Amino acid sequence: DAKTTQPPSMDCAEGRAANLPCNHSTISGNEYVYWYRQIHSQGPQYIIHGLKNNETNEMASLIITEDRKSSTLILPHATLRDTAVYYCIVRPSDDYKLSFGAGTTVTVRA
Amino acid sequence: EPEVTQTPSHQVTQMGQEVILRCVPISNHLYFYWYRQILGQKVEFLVSFYNNEISEKSEIFDDQFSVERPDGSNFTLKIRSTKLEDSAMYFCASREGLNSGNTIYFGEGSWLTVV
Numbered sequence: 153d154a155k156t157t158q159p160p161s162m163d164c165a166e167g168r169a170a171n172l173p174c175n176h177s178t179i180s181g182n183e184y185v186y187w188y189r190q191i192h193s194q195g196p197q198y199i200i201h202g203l204k205n206n207e208t209n210e211m212a213s214l215i216i217t218e219d220r221k222s223s224t225l226i227l228p229h230a231t232l233r234d235t236a237v238y239y240c241i242v243r244p245s246d247d248y249k250l251s252f253g254a255g256t257t258v259t260v261r262a
Numbered sequence: 263e264p265e266v267t268q269t270p271s272h273q274v275t276q277m278g279q280e281v282i283l284r285c286v287p288i289s290n291h292l293y294f295y296w297y298r299q300i301l302g303q304k305v306e307f308l309v310s311f312y313n314n315e316i317s318e319k320s321e322i323f324d325d326q327f328s329v330e331r332p333d334g335s336n337f338t339l340k341i342r343s344t345k346l347e348d349s350a351m352y353f354c355a356s357r358e359g360l361n362s363g364n365t366i367y368f369g370e371g372s373w374l375t376v377v
Contacts, residue, residue, distance in 0.1 A: 186365075188368075190305070193299075193351060193371070194370055194371065195266075195353050195355075195368035195369050195370045195371050196305060196353070196368045197368070198365050198366070198367060198368075201365065239305075248293065248310065248357065248364065248366065249307045249310065249318065250297075250305075250307065250366060251307070252304050252305040252306070253304065254304060
């Protein structure tokens with residue numbers, strides 16, 4: 153029962169911003185949006201999360217629409233090492249299980 | 263930066279054998295998890311553990327599986343009698359669980375091959 157929809161794949165040029173969309177049209181008021189990535193079968197790596205406001209950290213920015221039905225993860229200057237599967241996950245505030253979908257396979261090309 | 267560490271990184275075992283996968287969660291974390299990922303498939307939740315007991319488990323986590331925190335630092339996953347379909351990458355994870363410390367951090371995984 154996927155709560156998020158992501159494109160299966162996307163390409164990005166090295167040095168350019170990568171904008172990864174996620175649709176979560178059935179999100180509830182107490183659900184957070186989390187982003188993780190998985191580089192070639194390594195453990196999922198936390199990137200960023202948000203509830204309502206846009207968030208930024210050293211890795212990425214998260215833009216959440218005002219109605220919270222979609223969000224975009226922005227990698228400001230993609231490098232080859234950002235090639236990975238990116239997962240957008242909606243998590244209720246009182247349930248800490250993470251439900252991983254298929255994610256978006258991002259390939260950064262030189 | 264603190265991290266979740268897992269051993270072994272790769273284990274090959276014969277069907278029917280017992281396997282123990284070990285994890286050292288981040289030191290001040292209170293909640294622990296195991297997930298698994300069969301090759302080419304999604305990452306799946308197995309079990310969560312808090313205060314020395316299982317707080318939630320998935321349908322995958324049947325009687326062949328058990329978890330334990332034998333001391334103050336290790337968190338283990340035991341598979342009693344392995345089957346071919348247990349071949350997967352097993353990820354340990356932890357979270358602090360206090361105030362705003364609710365982000366779950368994952369280890370690099372233990373790759374289990376059952377032959």
